[in-house]
Amino acid sequence: MTTDDWVSAAQSALRAGTRSRSFTAENPTAAVGNGGRTSSVLGPGRKGRPCITLPAGETVTLANAAGAGEIRHIWCTVTNHTGAVGFVLRDLILRMYWDGSDTPAVEVPLGDFFCNGNGQRSLVTSALIVVAPTSGMNAYFQMPFSDGARITIENQHPVDVDGFFYQIDYLEHERAEVVGDLRFHAEFRRENPTAHAQDYTLLDGVIGRGVFLGSSLTIVALERYWWGEGEMKFFLDGDTDFPTICGTGTEDYYGGAWAFQDRLSNEFEPEVLTYSAPYVGYPTYVTRDESKQAVYATAMAPVHGMYRWHVPDPIFFHSDLRVTLQQIGQVGPDLVERADDVSSVAYWYQDTPSGSGRPLPARPQRTPR
Template sequence: MLTQWNQLRNDGTLRSRAINAENPTGAPGSAGSASSLLGPGRKGSAWYQLPAGESVTLADISGPGVIRHIWMTVTDKSPAGPFVLRDVVLRAYWDGSAHPSVEVPLGDFFCNGFGERTLVTSEPIVVAPTGGMNSYFPMPFRAGARIELRSEHAGDLEHIFFQIDYTTGDDFDQWPGYFHAQWRRSNGTTAPGEDHVIVDGVVGSGCYVGTYVALASLHRYWWGEGEVKFYVDDDTDLPTLCSAGLEDYAGGAWAFQDALRAEPEPNTLTFSAPYFGYPFSSATDRTKASEFSTPMLAMHGLYRWHLPDPVYFQGKLRVAVQQIGAWDHGLFERSDDISTTAYWYQTTVNARFAALPPAARRAPR
């Protein structure tokens, strides 16, 4: 998928464009025109502001194209409190749709759940020091695209830095489908034996390309024995695909072993790889929002990109993960605080998602 839309070809039809605060429309020959104290064209409009309770449109593009790269950075806390990365929502709309195809808390989209920054080094998502969030998911559109941020944070955000790089003139003879991403949470509310639903209600044809999981452990012992299950097309009670366990799904093994140690700081076994990773593990609230931040619930962030091995579907798709733990006496059912982001493509814009919970119900435990 990424290779298809990132070929280094120049057949005379492709044009490169970029939208940021220095060129809000992406128009050719129009970047960097604002004046500063240094004079015209000298970094005069480097950011947007985002007042509490309001939205800001980052890009509003007319005509066909492909978003190739999104770079963004915001503060992860403000004088009004932490959790900016959960309080701000990223939305993307394709081809004039009235509802978004991407609706995810900003941090979670970039594999930074819990309202905390962590470094991520993978093929489609990179989070670099200090909070430079990058997406390389290609996002094609036929008639237009709109990307916005909505703040439900209690305080104003003074600096929204961003850049959206895209192309026009792309060949859509082999249409890959519209990019989608959705966030869901089971906040310790599922009954024992009830799976957390990662995504459901996907109707049409397409391919599933990735999952991010942010899990706060609400029970003792090992938390990741549950299998990730893909119900494809005509599947009913049983899925066509399932993993051997959550850490196995994320490319690890044997419960990450030393990751179970009760350390106040993140352990050394966290890792990022091109297609899978376990970049975050902590029992300390690094937002430092409270003097009571240590100790606390163990938090775990992991991702898996199905880019070399997409999960294809022709009619419908449902993805879920079991909440199963393990200890010396065997397996047991759990109900943890688990938030997930699903990433997929489909040939049509999917139906409207269920309403995103408000910021108070998205706040990390």
């Protein structure tokens, strides 16, 4: 968007009576003139409640907006470990509900939603997700609603999680018709391990009209050699055995090439190159476990994390959508079927406020191994 486009949109919003609001720990209802009022040792209105505690086993409401509006920015941060066994970024579950629906349109572990899969932190610098030092997690998805919005976070970690900081910025509209009928959705999936010769499914069961926005993918390589020859496939509007859109390989789909490796510097031990760009990225490559779960930092199966946003190249569907990824690798010149630990988040817009109701994998099925 150019500056002229931004100013034009701002002028239109002002004429329509749009107002800016924000949910925070200090102003949990986003009430007018109620920000930063709590007291600290410095006195009233001096940063008295910048964060909250997430009690173990409980769900906390972060935002509850009435009427029509549009969430434009979410920022939060939290530790990625405690003294308890577990991975905080996989144990905190983010849910979003639109227009009074009881079925969440978004149900994703917190870290995975922000392209930090496998319970690990990574820096991400993209157009829609930014994870800045140290674990400042930002989302810039536009999330419209016509009749209320609710955002919650559930703590499935074994103990309380202290120091959860957050800010949710949204626009409050006077008229519901300005937001249209498409609603933001996101869904987490994991298979550990995947099945040989069976494609991994990122998304299926989507019936209706909408646009696929993108995905984040985490692969823990459980087998030797190169893992990323699988093609991303988009089955659109009645496609059955074969998709309308099919890529050329996993690293290719996420914007890279040649196994993300620089073979010119060392043919036998090529350097793996990570990157993070506005619409594509491979920000995560980890081969040593340095989490608090390990007594010593130790070698582990390589973890690969990727994302892609279909902003300049949207994928529209008019009746149904299914997205899959082949589990294919390469040994020497030969293609081979593989079985790895694969997890993903699919992001899309659809003409319904409700999610599919597909059960979120339980904590034991989400826990990194």
